[in-house]
Amino acid sequence: MDFLPNKSILKNLIFDLGDVIIPIDLTAPIRNFAMLANLPEDDVRALWMEHNLVGQYETGVIDDEAFRAHVRKMLRERTNESDDWADEVIDTAWNTILLDLPVERVERIKELPSKYRLFLLSNTSPIHIRQVNKVLKGMNQPTLEELFERVFYSYEVQLLKPAPEIYQHVLNEAGLVAEQTAFFDDNAANIKAAAELGIQAVHVQPPLTIIDYLKGI
Structure with a gap:
């Protein structure tokens, strides 16, 4: 498992949505x-x-x-x-x-704002986001927009990961320093692109889940 480097300077966490927070079946x-x-x-x-x-x-x-x-x-x-x-x-x-959303992942993320600024960055569509928020509300959990300080959806910024521009957009808009920011994603290309900008990129891979990668954070 790849642990985060330079945790002592870590101030910001950016999460992907699919297969990080909610499991998905692309097929x-x-x-x-x-x-x-x-x-x-x-x-x-x-x-x-x-x-x-x-x-x-x-x-x-x-x-x-x-x-x-x-x-x-x-x-x-x-x-x-x-x-x-x-x-x-x-x-x-x-x-x-969209598969079943493990509530424990949401609960873990809810523990983090006292220590970090939290953001969401997802290649997604409005139909999917509405459905995820519907599921969250049905679980008596905050919506994505409530869970994170700010959400960045590809259809709103009109960019897709792994384009470097989308990561730079997030850094600029949120006023983040790349080296103080961790990014969690399941896609290797997305991780590589973020890392090339100096972001502490963490590749979330099964059988581990985001909860495992957040241990010690």
């Missing part, structure tokens, strides 16, 4: 849209990549309404099954990426 939306459209998963995956829907949505190029319209149109090219899909059907399939 689930494709699988569910394939079932809804009665198409092979490989066909749906190819269409998804061809149209770059995730990239457009997660950078705010398209909004919720346009995303849903693109999903309907994209799958209609192969089948008529998507014609009458309600917004809720598309949102539900899209949100299957």
Whole structure:
């Protein structure tokens, strides 16, 4: 396990969302849209990549309404099954990426503000954020916006990790010193990019969880 270097100067913690705070299954939306459209998963995956829907949505190029319209149109090219899909059907399939949220991770993060400034940095979409906040409220927990001093969503800043610009944006906007800041993410490319800016980047890898990486912090 990679422990944080220079803990004595650590003042700020930045967390990724997926597979750090909430477990995710990246394959689930494709699988569910394939079932809804009665198409092979490989066909749906190819269409998804061809149209770059995730990239457009997660950078705010398209909004919720346009995303849903693109999903309907994209799958209609192969089948008529998507014609009458309600917004809720598309949102539900899209949100299957989100698995059960372990409340103990939230509880651990809630213990940290007395010692550190806390931030969230996530490549994500509005539909996912609304669902995570709905789950948190159902658990009588604070929303993401309440849990962190500030949240940085890719669709709002119109940048995606691992672009160096997104990390620099967070540092500038929050007034953070890179060397005094730790960043927790499950993606190796994201960790590498953050580290190259001098951020204390920590690669969260199973079977360990964020709780393990926060021990001693």
